[in-house]
Amino acid sequence: QSALTQPASVSGSPGQSITISCTGTSSDIGGYNFVSWYQQHPGKAPKLMIYDVSDRPSGVSDRFSGSKSGNTASLTISGLQAEDEADYYCSSYTSSSTRVFGGGTKLTVL
Amino acid sequence: QVQLVESGGGVVQPGRSLRLSCAASGFTFSTYSMHWVRQAPGKGLEWVAVISSSGNDKFYTDSVKGRFTISRDNSKNTLYLQMNSLRAEDTAVYYCARQYCSDGSCIQRLPDYWGQGTLVTVSS
Numbered sequence: 163q164s165a166l167t168q169p170a171s172v173s174g175s176p177g178q179s180i181t182i183s184c185t186g187t188s189s190d191i192g193g194y195n196f197v198s199w200y201q202q203h204p205g206k207a208p209k210l211m212i213y214d215v216s217d218r219p220s221g222v223s224d225r226f227s228g229s230k231s232g233n234t235a236s237l238t239i240s241g242l243q244a245e246d247e248a249d250y251y252c253s254s255y256t257s258s259s260t261r262v263f264g265g266g267t268k269l270t271v272l
Numbered sequence: 273q274v275q276l277v278e279s280g281g282g283v284v285q286p287g288r289s290l291r292l293s294c295a296a297s298g299f300t301f302s303t304y305s306m307h308w309v310r311q312a313p314g315k316g317l318e319w320v321a322v323i324s325s326s327g328n329d330k331f332y333t334d335s336v337k338g339r340f341t342i343s344r345d346n347s348k349n350t351l352y353l354q355m356n357s358l359r360a361e362d363t364a365v366y367y368c369a370r371q372y373c374s375d376g377s378c379i380q381r382l383p384d385y386w387g388q389g390t391l392v393t394v395s396s
Contacts, residue, residue, distance in 0.1 A: 163334055165316075198382040207367060207386040208309075208317065214374050219384065249358070251317050255380045259322075259331045261307070266316035 166191065166252055166264035173270040179240040182267045184252030185233060190262055192233035196255035199228055199237045202266075203248045211250075212237060239269075247271040274298040274385040276368050281390030284358055294351040294368030294387060304345035307383050308353045310364035310392075318364070321353065322371065325378070335361075341383040358394045365389040 167185040174180040184191065184199075191197055197215045200208035212217055212228035215235060225240045233256070239246055252264040280292040294306070308320040321332045321342040330342050341354040351368050369383030 181312070194380065196380050196382060202317075207388050208383075209386075210372070210384045213372060213382065217374070249316075252379065253317075253382050255382065259329075259380075260333060261319040261322065262384055263309075263317040263319055 163256070163258070163260060163262060166262055168250075168252060168264035168267045170265070171268045171270065173272055174239075175243045175272045176242055176244065178242050179238060180242060180269065181239075182237045182250055182252075182269070184235045184237070184254075184264045186235075186254055186262070187233055189257040190254040191230065191235050192258060193257055194255045195230070197228070197230060197235045198253045199226075199235075200251045200253065201246075201248045202251065208251065221262075242271055244271050273358070274370065276385060276387035278366060278368050278387045278390040281366065282391045283393045285396050286359060286394055287357055289354070289356045290334075290358060292353040292355070292366055292368075292390060292392070296349045296351065296368075296370070297322060297368070298380055301344075303351040303378070303380060304373070305381075306342075306344060306351045307369045307371060308342060308351075309367045309383065309386075310362075311367070312361075312364040315364075320366070323351070328334065355392070358392075360394050363392060363394050365391050382387060 199212040202208045214226040323342045367389045369386045372384035
């Protein structure tokens with residue numbers, strides 16, 4: 163049950179686009195289309211931003227999009243805004259019927 | 273609206289036990305699988321356990337197998353986490369979370385709504 167691999171940090175200027183990668187194995191990301199992304203501001207609970215690889219819950223801005231290729235999922239945020247600065251976590255269903263999270267990525271808006 | 277309220281956290285000595293509760297409201301609790309996820313201070317999220325809507329199926333992360341037990345009481349709309357033989361490395365904020373449904377299925381999915389968490393500190 164190794165954690166999914168995410169970059170520790172990414173940054174971008176307001177208005178730009180950034181992409182966060184999340185790499186797993188064929189036993190998790192590569193084997194199922196059950197990948198979610200969460201946004202977490204300091205001291206707050208995580209918030210679901212993307213589910214089932216690329217679907218957005220109601221109320222989540224369409225600036226957030228998700229995709230997957232092989233064992234790697236990606237979260238793209240376009241038109242970066244100051245309020246997007248937060249920690250982002252990916253998560254996947256696994257072949258053991260468990261779930262696994264990535265180590266998290268700190269997004270800094272310059 | 274969906275509400276999840278955790279309780280039961282606190283300071284406990286290594287080797288002792290603690291039971292967390294999560295009171296659910298705003299949705300039909302008995303039809304959703306539920307998760308526990310934890311976050312050590314300054315660290316990332318770690319998935320802990322999941323229980324099916326009926327309570328018949330339970331899965332755990334390796335580090336808590338044999339020590340933690342997830343359970344639920346659908347008549348009380350409450351999720352539980354019994355934590356035994358606690359270790360310093362179990363120190364974390366523990367979140368309960370509902371598992372979403374999509375495309376007409378509720379299995380194999382991931383958390384959507386989360387509670388605000390309850391802090392468990394294991395220290396002598």
